Amino acid sequence: MISLPSMDDDDIPELIEERLETLPTETEPVTEKVPVTIVTGFLGSGKTTLLNYILTEQHGKRIAVILNEFGESSGIEKPISIGVEGELFEEWLELSNGCLCCSIVDKGVKAIENLMQKKGKFDYILLETTGLADPGPIASMFWLDEALCSDIYLDGIVTLVDAKHILQYIAETTKDHSINEATRQIATADRIIINKTDLVTPLELDTIERQLRSINATAEIRQTQRSRVPLDFILDIHAFDINVHSQTLTASDEKPDHPHLDENVRTVCLVLPHPSINISVMEEWIQRLLWDKTIPNTTSNIVVLRLKGILTPEDSPLTRIIVQGVQELYDFQYAKANAGDKVTEDKLVLIGRNLDRQLLKNSLWQWMGWQLSDI
Numbered sequence: 001m002i003s004l005p006s007m008d009d010d011d012i013p014e015l016i017e018e019r020l021e022t023l024p025t026e027t028e029p030v031t032e033k034v035p036v037t038i039v040t041g042f043l044g045s046g047k048t049t050l051l052n053y054i055l056t057e058q059h060g061k062r063i064a065v066i067l068n069e070f071g072e073s074s075g076i077e078k079p080i081s082i083g084v085e086g087e088l089f090e091e092w093l094e095l096s097n098g099c100l101c102c103s104i105v106d107k108g109v110k111a112i113e114n115l116m117q118k119k120g121k122f123d124y125i126l127l128e129t130t131g132l133a134d135p136g137p138i139a140s141m142f143w144l145d146e147a148l149c150s151d152i153y154l155d156g157i158v159t160l161v162d163a164k165h166i167l168q169y170i171a172e173t174t175k176d177h178s179i180n181e182a183t184r185q186i187a188t189a190d191r192i193i194i195n196k197t198d199l200v201t202p203l204e205l206d207t208i209e210r211q212l213r214s215i216n217a218t219a220e221i222r223q224t225q226r227s228r229v230p231l232d233f234i235l236d237i238h239a240f241d242i243n244v245h246s247q248t249l250t251a252s253d254e255k256p257d258h259p260h261l262d263e264n265v266r267t268v269c270l271v272l273p274h275p276s277i278n279i280s281v282m283e284e285w286i287q288r289l290l291w292d293k294t295i296p297n298t299t300s301n302i303v304v305l306r307l308k309g310i311l312t313p314e315d316s317p318l319t320r321i322i323v324q325g326v327q328e329l330y331d332f333q334y335a336k337a338n339a340g341d342k343v344t345e346d347k348l349v350l351i352g353r354n355l356d357r358q359l360l361k362n363s364l365w366q367w368m369g370w371q372l373s374d375i
């Protein structure tokens with residue numbers, strides 16, 4: 001089920017798909033969907049360098065790369081430089097290592113739809129956003145477009161950062177006081193690559209990594225030069241996959257709680273009493289949080305950029321529900337816990353602005369009818 005707010009706040013929220021009532025079983029046929037990785041990163045962070053590296057490395061994958069204008073209104077396209085410096089590939093180019101490269105002029109979903117006409121020629125899609133793009137709406141696209149979702153799935157969001165400039169970028173204030181793009185890209189990431197480590201000292205690198213973790217405590221981080229990382233760090237990570245998440249959602253708060261609302265984007269992890277979740281009541285709380293942009297039953301305005309969670313319903317202790325949210329959209333996936341699975345704590349992890357852990361906890365506990373002494 002994917003849910004998003006309707007246009008009119010007073011309306012009953014529109015549900016895009018029916019709830020997935022049937023739990024996946026091992027005998028269900030596996031559909032051959034093509035994974036999509038979104039590669040994002042602020043201007044000059046090393047996105048093109050990463051793609052050049054992937055497209056020239058021998059890795060046995062047939063990767064289709066889309067250089068595109070997602071999130072961009074200027075219409076200026078930047079070529080990837082393989083072979084001839086500055087050459088712009090307007091047509092498909094088949095590379096010796098099996099990769100396909102193309103430059104897509106169409107915007108949004110159309111780019112992917114065009115690509116899918118060449119289905120069978122590739123088994124992976126890399127989508128490079130422009131440096132100024134907010135990956136949230138792009139990721140949402142892969143949930144919202146039903147036709148698209150039957151062919152592909154979002155594997156993960158990879159964010160590159162330029163070690164030399166990232167602290168300056170995330171400190172920049174915007175005219176309308178909204179969260180700047182560099183911070184959004186970090187907050188939404190599943191993997192963060194700190195690139196250009198040759199340009200900073202080890203001490204500066206420590207500070208950068210700490211700062212990034214304080215924004216996004218769930219993403220895995222690697223440091224590198226020339227965007228070189230093992231491909232399994234960024235491809236086939238199944239970041240939105242229930243089985244992976246039930247094992248690995250290990251985030252905890254990185255910073256001490258602030259007594260007042262925190263303007264900085266940060267991660268808050270709420271460990272929930274287990275296993276006692278009334279899912280429909282919890283879902284209402286999540287909707288109020290994401291759609292009203294306030295902490296329920298308070299006047300505190302917040303922004304949630306990313307939400308992840310593992311829940312065990314009170315009436316079905318062997319069911320696990322994975323919650324994924326990107327901005328206003330969220331998705332509940334149901335699965336059976338396997339007999340051998342280690343018991344996971346139920347938790348909700350929120351990445352966003354103005355997230356006061358104590359206020360969130362008070363609000364949720366009160367909403368759910370839990371005692372504050374419960375965990």
Ligand SMILES: Nc1nc2c(ncn2[C@@H]2O[C@H](COP(=O)(O)OP(=O)(O)OP(=O)(O)O)[C@@H](O)[C@H]2O)c(=O)[nH]1
Nearest residue numbers: 042043044045046047048049131195196225226227
């Ligand atoms: N010193 C140094 N320079 C690097 C490194 N990685 C990439 N660069 C250089 O940084 C510049 C920007 O890299 P790109 O890969 O074009 O960055 P990008 O994110 O695609 O840039 P935009 O498309 O403008 O957002 C290029 O001149 C790269 O050669 C690195 O590890 N160290």
